[in-house]
Structures are given as C-alpha cells and as structure tokens.
Amino acid sequence: MSMKPIDFDRRYGEMDHVVSAYLGQPADDAQDRPSRALRAYLRHTWHTRPWALSVAEQQLRAYAHNPPGRLRQRLGEFYPVPEIGLSNSEIQAWLVLLADLIKQSIESGEVPRPSELPETRWEWHAHFPELGQFLGGWFSQDMPDEFTDHEAAVRDYADSTDRTLVARLAGEIRELLALGPNEADLALAVAELGMELEPPGDHSTAGWLSTVADDLSHFRPEYA
Known part of the structure; x- marks a missing residue:
C-alpha cells in the first residue's frame, strides 16, 4: 500500500x-x-x-x-x-x-536575484501556476474539438472555475506582461505553460493575453 x-x-x-x-x-x-x-x-x-x-x-x-x-x-x-x-x-x-x-x-544568506523571466519549465509552472492550468487545460491541441473558438474556451474556463482562481489568472497574466517579454519570449512562455495552439486570428500573443486578462477582470459567471 x-x-x-x-x-x-x-x-x-x-x-x-x-x-x-x-x-x-x-x-x-x-x-x-x-x-x-x-x-x-x-x-x-x-x-x-x-x-x-x-x-x-x-x-x-x-x-x-x-x-x-x-x-x-x-x-x-x-x-x-x-x-x-x-x-x-x-x-x-x-x-x-x-x-x-x-x-x-x-x-x-545570498538570495538569488529574480530573473526577468523563468528559465526552466518547472520554474514557469511554479511562478505562474494558474496560467499553466488555464493554457494546458483549455488550449491543448484538442481545443478545436471541444470549443467553437478561443473565446468560447475562455468563457468555459471562467464559468467552471472559482472566482478567486479567475482573479488569480488575470493577475498572473498581467504580471507576465509587466516583465516586458518580447513576442518570442511570450511564445516560449505559453508553450512551456502548456498552450499548443496559436493565438486567434491576427492577434499577437501579447495582445491576446492582454484581452483575456481584461475580459476575465470584468467577467460575471452565468449563474450570478
């Protein structure tokens, strides 16, 4: 046992x-x-x-x-x-x-200086746990079979997730963007965190993440 x-x-x-x-x-x-x-x-x-x-x-x-x-x-x-x-x-x-x-x-007693961006997959997930849950759980390669588009997947996450975690995700996205990564850094970040799809339409990764954070900040669940 x-x-x-x-x-x-x-x-x-x-x-x-x-x-x-x-x-x-x-x-x-x-x-x-x-x-x-x-x-x-x-x-x-x-x-x-x-x-x-x-x-x-x-x-x-x-x-x-x-x-x-x-x-x-x-x-x-x-x-x-x-x-x-x-x-x-x-x-x-x-x-x-x-x-x-x-x-x-x-x-x-020498505390390592925080990196501008995490350097390993483990560190990405340790630093941005809810973002990893969101990207890996809702934006795997199976997403098109489950949802009509990216917006529907975001809505499903928000409808099925506790409000404190939704707020945490919005905060983690803003923290990541505040670090000032370029588009290549962000593409690596979302891949390390489990996203297996490209952002929708002509959105850049930064633009899409910013939109998601804004939408989640103003989101009200369907049962409210």
Missing part, C-alpha cells in the same frame, strides 16, 4: 519539489556550481517559501543516508526518484550534493 499523503509530505514533500525541477534538465551540479535546475528551484523558493529550503536539505540528506530497503519498496512506502539521467549508483551521491548546495545557499 502506498503512503498516506501526510506521511509522504513529511518525508519527501519538499524533496519532490527539488527533484521535479530537474525534469527535462541535466543533473550537472558541481560542488561550486549548482545546475540550472537547482538555481531555478533556489531562486523561486527563496522568494516565495524561504523556510522550505531547510526542509528540502533535511529530506534530501535523510533519503540519501537511508535509502528505501526491500520492505518499503514492496509496500510502496518510499519516494521513487524519477528518471533524470543518472544511474542508481549515482543517485545517492547526487542527493547529498544537492543537500550540500542548498545548505550553502542558506548559510551564505
């Missing part, structure tokens, strides 16, 4: 955030140089949940020093490290290295 969610979070919850940051990224950390993936995790976590850094360091070190034995594996009561390009024999040393690098970051 698998672990209960509360037990999983206590043992591996923050470790999972760290390791997930490496999906699609090389695990090429060195003692004096965190990888791009770890820099993204440190940057985002320092500015949003700095207390979680010490939790990550402790969980990584505990897992590395006490890897799951056969019984825990048979019961499913362990964290399965996803495929990140390292062999099983390399995983333990890599986890210790991550714990050391996070500890160095905490002890130095």
Whole structure:
C-alpha cells in the first residue's frame, strides 16, 4: 500500500519539489556550481517559501543516508526518484550534493536575484501556476474539438472555475506582461505553460493575453 499523503509530505514533500525541477534538465551540479535546475528551484523558493529550503536539505540528506530497503519498496512506502539521467549508483551521491548546495545557499544568506523571466519549465509552472492550468487545460491541441473558438474556451474556463482562481489568472497574466517579454519570449512562455495552439486570428500573443486578462477582470459567471 502506498503512503498516506501526510506521511509522504513529511518525508519527501519538499524533496519532490527539488527533484521535479530537474525534469527535462541535466543533473550537472558541481560542488561550486549548482545546475540550472537547482538555481531555478533556489531562486523561486527563496522568494516565495524561504523556510522550505531547510526542509528540502533535511529530506534530501535523510533519503540519501537511508535509502528505501526491500520492505518499503514492496509496500510502496518510499519516494521513487524519477528518471533524470543518472544511474542508481549515482543517485545517492547526487542527493547529498544537492543537500550540500542548498545548505550553502542558506548559510551564505545570498538570495538569488529574480530573473526577468523563468528559465526552466518547472520554474514557469511554479511562478505562474494558474496560467499553466488555464493554457494546458483549455488550449491543448484538442481545443478545436471541444470549443467553437478561443473565446468560447475562455468563457468555459471562467464559468467552471472559482472566482478567486479567475482573479488569480488575470493577475498572473498581467504580471507576465509587466516583465516586458518580447513576442518570442511570450511564445516560449505559453508553450512551456502548456498552450499548443496559436493565438486567434491576427492577434499577437501579447495582445491576446492582454484581452483575456481584461475580459476575465470584468467577467460575471452565468449563474450570478
């Protein structure tokens, strides 16, 4: 039987955030140089949940020093490290290295400067979670089979989503546009966040996102 969610979070919850940051990224950390993936995790976590850094360091070190034995594996009561390009024999040393690098970051107290734009897929989704939910859920390649056009998809999102999340999405869109990305940056951003379609008609990505944010800000659900 698998672990209960509360037990999983206590043992591996923050470790999972760290390791997930490496999906699609090389695990090429060195003692004096965190990888791009770890820099993204440190940057985002320092500015949003700095207390979680010490939790990550402790969980990584505990897992590395006490890897799951056969019984825990048979019961499913362990964290399965996803495929990140390292062999099983390399995983333990890599986890210790991550714990050391996070500890160095905490002890130095040097908060990474926020990037103008996220640098990895994990960081995009960590920074703009509701925008990722919106684009990935309503604007996949299946959208034309479900909705008549982009406007209908936006309306469906707004009708079926809690008002606080709708407001959050409008805010995330405005935050993204306020960073001043060019059209190429925005095309990359929406692709990383799950959009698989082009903006409607002759809209630029920036123009369409701005329109969506404005529409959502004045939207009233059908049941109101």
